[in-house]
Amino acid sequence: MTDFFTIELSYSNYHLIFPKIIASILIMIGIVLLVTSLIKKWKAKKLRFQFKFFSENYDKVKIYGTIILLIVYVLTLEIIGFVPASIIFMVLVTLLYIGNIKKKSITVSITNSLATTIVIWYVFGQLFDITLP
Amino acid sequence: MPIFEILTPMSVLLCFFGVFMGIIMGAIPGMTATMAIAIFLPLTYALDMIDSIGLLIGLYVGGISGGLVPAILLNIPGTPSSLCTTFDGYPMTQKGEAEKALKVGITASIIGGFFSLTVLYFFAPMLSSVAINFSAVEKFLIIVFALTVIASISKGSLLGGIFSGLLGMFISLIGTFTDNNQMRLVPPGFEDELVYGFALLPVLIGLFAIGQLLQEAEEGMKAAPHQRIDLQKGKDKNNKFSFKIFKNQKVNVIRSSLLGTFIGVLPGVGGSAASITAYSQTKNFSKNPEKLGTGEPEGVIASEASNNGLIGGALVPLLSLGIPGDSTTAILIGAFLLQGIQVGPLFITSNPDLWNGIVFALIIANIVMFILMFFSIKYFAKIVFIPKYVIFPIIVVACVVGSYAINNGVMFDVWTLLLFGLLGYIFPKIGVQIPSFLIGFILGAEAEKYFIDSLKGSGGDLSIFFTNGPIAIVLWVLILGSVIYAIMDSRKAKKADVY
Numbered sequence: 067m068t069d070f071f072t073i074e075l076s077y078s079n080y081h082l083i084f085p086k087i088i089a090s091i092l093i094m095i096g097i098v099l100l101v102t103s104l105i106k107k108w109k110a111k112k113l114r115f116q117f118k119f120f121s122e123n124y125d126k127v128k129i130y131g132t133i134i135l136l137i138v139y140v141l142t143l144e145i146i147g148f149v150p151a152s153i154i155f156m157v158l159v160t161l162l163y164i165g166n167i168k169k170k171s172i173t174v175s176i177t178n179s180l181a182t183t184i185v186i187w188y189v190f191g192q193l194f195d196i197t198l199p
Numbered sequence: 200m201p202i203f204e205i206l207t208p209m210s211v212l213l214c215f216f217g218v219f220m221g222i223i224m225g226a227i228p229g230m231t232a233t234m235a236i237a238i239f240l241p242l243t244y245a246l247d248m249i250d251s252i253g254l255l256i257g258l259y260v261g262g263i264s265g266g267l268v269p270a271i272l273l274n275i276p277g278t279p280s281s282l283c284t285t286f287d288g289y290p291m292t293q294k295g296e297a298e299k300a301l302k303v304g305i306t307a308s309i310i311g312g313f314f315s316l317t318v319l320y321f322f323a324p325m326l327s328s329v330a331i332n333f334s335a336v337e338k339f340l341i342i343v344f345a346l347t348v349i350a351s352i353s354k355g356s357l358l359g360g361i362f363s364g365l366l367g368m369f370i371s372l373i374g375t376f377t378d379n380n381q382m383r384l385v386p387p388g389f390e391d392e393l394v395y396g397f398a399l400l401p402v403l404i405g406l407f408a409i410g411q412l413l414q415e416a417e418e419g420m421k422a423a424p425h426q427r428i429d430l431q432k433g434k435d436k437n438n439k440f441s442f443k444i445f446k447n448q449k450v451n452v453i454r455s456s457l458l459g460t461f462i463g464v465l466p467g468v469g470g471s472a473a474s475i476t477a478y479s480q481t482k483n484f485s486k487n488p489e490k491l492g493t494g495e496p497e498g499v500i501a502s503e504a505s506n507n508g509l510i511g512g513a514l515v516p517l518l519s520l521g522i523p524g525d526s527t528t529a530i531l532i533g534a535f536l537l538q539g540i541q542v543g544p545l546f547i548t549s550n551p552d553l554w555n556g557i558v559f560a561l562i563i564a565n566i567v568m569f570i571l572m573f574f575s576i577k578y579f580a581k582i583v584f585i586p587k588y589v590i591f592p593i594i595v596v597a598c599v600v601g602s603y604a605i606n607n608g609v610m611f612d613v614w615t616l617l618l619f620g621l622l623g624y625i626f627p628k629i630g631v632q633i634p635s636f637l638i639g640f641i642l643g644a645e646a647e648k649y650f651i652d653s654l655k656g657s658g659g660d661l662s663i664f665f666t667n668g669p670i671a672i673v674l675w676v677l678i679l680g681s682v683i684y685a686i687m688d689s690r691k692a693k694k695a696d697v698y
Binding site: 072073074075077078079080081082083084085088089091092095096098099102120124125128129131132133136137139140143144148152155156159160163164174178179182183186189190198199 | 241242356358359361362365366368369372375376378379381382383384409412413416417418419420587588589591592593595596597599600603604608610613614617620621630646647650651654655658659660661
């Protein structure tokens, strides 16, 4: 059994030993998990593959809207700079979450975005000299 | 005063600010102490180590304590560890004793906090003086022991938790292995960006903050059902808070603080377990157990004393062995690493100022927490009514700034933030557990280093992990004990589910 308990060591592949071990354990556990969940389904006689990703009645507009706005925000950061990008992003995302375009919501979103952006820009960028996009 | 030789006025001020922000974050349902620390982490780059300690400890204490506000007022635990506060806190609110409940909770919190601080002060140096002689083998086994934590925090599926932890480890291995400078697991085209793998901070705040945001967005950012709460109905004398309540609760306070601290020392059992254990023990020993759950200060005391006791307890393994006790201390490790400080057995002896700084910061944070909350609880109570559509956009911008700034302006880190934010949203849906994943991610690189070092010493012989002396055996016993305990516990939970 000594062979089983010994690992070939050579300097040039030190970096591969550990990932290989973890990957093989991962695959083993993955298979066990898959099999047990299939057995459970078999026992419950529900072999149809039903995968519910979203919760019931999920808010399509808000979840996709958030993801798209996040990506666009990060993309625009380097093009138009931190302050304008953040102000635009925050106004839009706040309006998305409030869910209407009444006068009051617009006031709330603009106040919130201006205040936050300026405070962050001042505290991080000016006071602490941290690099901003 | 030696306290001011170590702590600068700036660090005291930051500690004050940290507690204040922590209470606010803790009081907002859905925000946790963990998230509070994660979001403020970027601010610490610009600070001295000692100043950032003040801020982070303040956030930790404030974040855990703030959780009692929505627990008592809305029946929503602000942080997982204030779960049991709802059992008696909310009924007290319904009886019109909200202010009394809040003040009882706050007082119990500070007692628990100081209790655990004492334990930390005496116990951590002892533990690290033992750990100082550890070789790579023992260090690797300690990391394995820390990983068994995953078994006890995994909810529902033990194997799923282990899978999540290993997945986190695997992801952490992406990049270069420093021993022989070879790159591995890097997808083609990303060789420049992933030389050092994914940066810790964007991974952390992505998983927690952005994941939470997407989760809330899916549910439509609904406001919690708020009601107008009268902090103190009527002028009945019984409804008023007085310290006399604690007169008959001495045993309860001490037992709960002790349990909280002890559970905190065990790696990874976590905040909610501490308060649940303390609460159930209080119920077992109570003179009138049937009254608990109907609005008895006794229950609030048990829960709050134990969850603040947890703080000092969780710092014991962090500062003496370098392993995180829960997800909050896992982020604290990240903070230390950012400052270039390795937490581990040598930490206390080689950084005495820092160690004293941490202890003093804890003292100050607890006192500040008490004063702030006790006298202005009425105003903090209003925080629970801040709408989510105001909070979340602020958090996104703060997270983006933090990720960008971590390595002085790397756009790839912001994309990492988004990627792991998306993963933080998808993971719970496919059964991957985020806290386990995170612990694996943080410990992965260390585990690999000590594993390879141990093998180098033995020429590749794996039996070195069993034959390396008595400490290794003790560690194996601990590892096995922890795993068996977790299995028993999850069986018990499953049985309880059936009935």
